[in-house]
Structures are given as C-alpha cells and as structure tokens.
Amino acid sequence: MSQLRPYAGATEASECPATILTCDGRTLTVTGNSPADTPTTLTPASLYHYRHLREEPSDSVRGLAALDADGLVLLDLPGEWQPADLQEFAHEAGIPLTDARMESSKRVRAVLASRAPSWQRIRGLSPSPPAKWHKPAAICLAIAGAALMTYLISVGLWAAWRGISVVGRILLDILEAKWLLVLFSPALLFLRPLLARTHRRRIKRGTIVSAHGGGPYLSMGPYDKLQITQAGKVTAEIRRGDLHGQAFSLLLYRYEGLTGLLILDIKGRAVHHLPGRWPPEDMNRFAKRHDLPLAIHKVSHEEYLDLTRNAKEATP
Structure with missing residues (x-):
C-alpha cells in the first residue's frame, strides 16, 4: 500500500x-x-x-x-x-x-x-468562504430580529419572543444555517465588538495574556490557580506554589524559528507547554501583576528537548 x-x-x-x-x-x-x-x-x-x-x-x-x-x-x-x-x-x-x-x-x-x-x-480541508450576500443578509436579519424583540418586549410579550427564539434555534440545528443565529440572538451582533474591546483592555491591564491569532490565554482564577482558557472554556488549572508540579515561574522561549510559553515549577521542570507567539510586553505585564517570575530568552537544542519532551501537559 x-x-x-x-x-x-x-x-x-x-x-x-x-x-x-x-x-x-x-x-x-x-x-x-x-x-x-x-x-x-x-x-x-x-x-x-x-x-x-x-x-x-x-x-x-x-x-x-x-x-x-x-x-x-x-x-x-x-x-x-x-x-x-x-x-x-x-x-x-x-x-x-x-x-x-x-x-x-x-x-x-x-x-x-x-x-x-x-x-x-496539513489539514486537508478546502476553505469554503461564505457567499458575499451572507454578511449583509445576516446584518439585516439581526436588525429585524432586534426590532422584533424590542416590540414584543415593549408590549409585554416576552414569552412570545422566547418561543420564537426556541423555534429558530431548532431550525438552525436542522438546516445547519449557523449564520442565521443572529436573527434569534441579535444581541450577538452588538456584543461581539464589546467583548473584543473588553478582552484587549484586560490584556493592557495585565489581567490576562493571550497568544497571537486567537489562541489560548492565561488568567489567574480563584484559589490562586493559573487558568488556561481556549475557545471560551477553561481547559487547565494549575495551582501556584513552590511544590512539585505547581506553577512557580514562566519562560517565554525562542528556539530557532519556534516560540512558545512554558509554565515551570520551582525546580525548573515544565508543568505546561503552550507553543505559539506570546507578545513579550503583554507577558511582562501579566507576570508583574500576578507576581510570577518571568524569563525571556533563547534556549539551546538540549534545553528545548528536555523542557518540551518532559512537560507534564501541553496545549498543542
């Protein structure tokens, strides 16, 4: 074969x-x-x-x-x-x-x-760009949906809108016309830019740090745990501390053409590996805000092999 x-x-x-x-x-x-x-x-x-x-x-x-x-x-x-x-x-x-x-x-x-x-x-998938009329049609439907929602709520028919929304979502699942979602959730049209601005503001304040290209981001969650969030879901939580396997410091590495972030324990062992492009300025603000030691430097071939191959966990 x-x-x-x-x-x-x-x-x-x-x-x-x-x-x-x-x-x-x-x-x-x-x-x-x-x-x-x-x-x-x-x-x-x-x-x-x-x-x-x-x-x-x-x-x-x-x-x-x-x-x-x-x-x-x-x-x-x-x-x-x-x-x-x-x-x-x-x-x-x-x-x-x-x-x-x-x-x-x-x-x-x-x-x-x-x-x-x-x-x-190599994903092996051909991109299927939406037809040019999808975006304007979706915007028009979103505006119509928002007007309908406002009218029904103003006359006290909130339950009617909820019923229409439920029916609409069922139709979306059947027809797989996901772009029509804005008709039944028009708030998404207005919330998306607001959420993006909020995300950028949190990065500027050092509350979170995000990889380039819409990848995962780091934040400090409750109980002093470092959280990794991807696609809106917390995929990993690592407790801070100076014990084995706990998050003690951060390493922003560069190895030939590769870059990435390593969360290390107090012995310098990799607890979690996040390959990708992490902005050094944003990473520095995040580390200072949360009192995490941060190193930014080039690693040798031997260091790269030791750190990445022995990592306990990773977000590829």
Whole structure:
C-alpha cells in the first residue's frame, strides 16, 4: 500500500480531510486540499498515530504525526486513519509506527506540542468562504430580529419572543444555517465588538495574556490557580506554589524559528507547554501583576528537548 487517506475527520463532527499520503521508500509525500497545503516531502524517523480527549470523554481529536529522530513533530495530519491500513503503509515504507491512541491524553498533547523547527500542519480541508450576500443578509436579519424583540418586549410579550427564539434555534440545528443565529440572538451582533474591546483592555491591564491569532490565554482564577482558557472554556488549572508540579515561574522561549510559553515549577521542570507567539510586553505585564517570575530568552537544542519532551501537559 503506497498511498493512504484518512477515512473520517479529526473530531466527531468535522469534515473528512482530503489528505493523501504516499511513500517512496522511507520518503513520504503529503498533499492536501487547500491552496495553503502545498505538497510536502519528508523522511521521518517514525510515525505517531494519536488520539487525545478534550473537555468531554466523547470529544476526541484524532490524527497522525511524523516525528524526527529526537521525537519532535515534523508534520501533523489531523484526521481518523484506519489502523490496519496505516500499519501496512508504515511496514511497506519501513518506518516505525507508534500507536498512541490508548496513551494518556496529557502525554499525547505534550508530544504534539514538541515541534521541530520545520513543523507544519496539513489539514486537508478546502476553505469554503461564505457567499458575499451572507454578511449583509445576516446584518439585516439581526436588525429585524432586534426590532422584533424590542416590540414584543415593549408590549409585554416576552414569552412570545422566547418561543420564537426556541423555534429558530431548532431550525438552525436542522438546516445547519449557523449564520442565521443572529436573527434569534441579535444581541450577538452588538456584543461581539464589546467583548473584543473588553478582552484587549484586560490584556493592557495585565489581567490576562493571550497568544497571537486567537489562541489560548492565561488568567489567574480563584484559589490562586493559573487558568488556561481556549475557545471560551477553561481547559487547565494549575495551582501556584513552590511544590512539585505547581506553577512557580514562566519562560517565554525562542528556539530557532519556534516560540512558545512554558509554565515551570520551582525546580525548573515544565508543568505546561503552550507553543505559539506570546507578545513579550503583554507577558511582562501579566507576570508583574500576578507576581510570577518571568524569563525571556533563547534556549539551546538540549534545553528545548528536555523542557518540551518532559512537560507534564501541553496545549498543542
């Protein structure tokens, strides 16, 4: 078997990627289905078949990663890959295959966050931009929905509006016309810019710190716990302190072309790894406000391997 494709999406409800994986000896070529997914050729030391859980036990992320000789991720290919076909493909290519689908989700996430300098992810999905009329139509519907809501409430028919909203949301689920949500929740049209300004204000005050590109952000939660929030949900909480495994300091690292944030314990061991671009100025304000020691510096190859591969947990 010299060619392999995923048979389902990376998550339960996601689209199946159009990724194609071919081999010529130990050399792999990967093509996607998007202009951003340029064909990639690489010779990995091993393949890593993974699955890790998110918030709910049934909410898993599946995929295949190509690792270099140091165990760093060269390429991440989200999607569900048939185990038997993958084993045959790896055997034919002569590349060792690790089945990590039953390993601890924390361990899997730590491996996926340990990226090689040439790391990339090929999603295999073609972008489907909405039609040009979607946005103006949604705005008009939002205004009409707001007017209808105001009228019904002004004449004491709040229950009627709630009934219309419930029916509308049912229709949205059936028709999958998610952009029509603003008709039945018109407040979203006005709240979104307000929430964005509030988020930026909190960053300027040092209350939170956020990664570039809408990634996760850090905040200090109750009971002196450092919280990691992603997509509106708290995905991890780490108690501050000077004991093993507790958050004691922060390290904003740079290794070749890679950058990221490491939460360290008092012994300098990585408690949580968050790869990505974290603004140093914002990070400095956050660290000062919450009295967290912060280091910003370049790390060596050996330091990078030690910190990332031994991290207890990560947000890839």
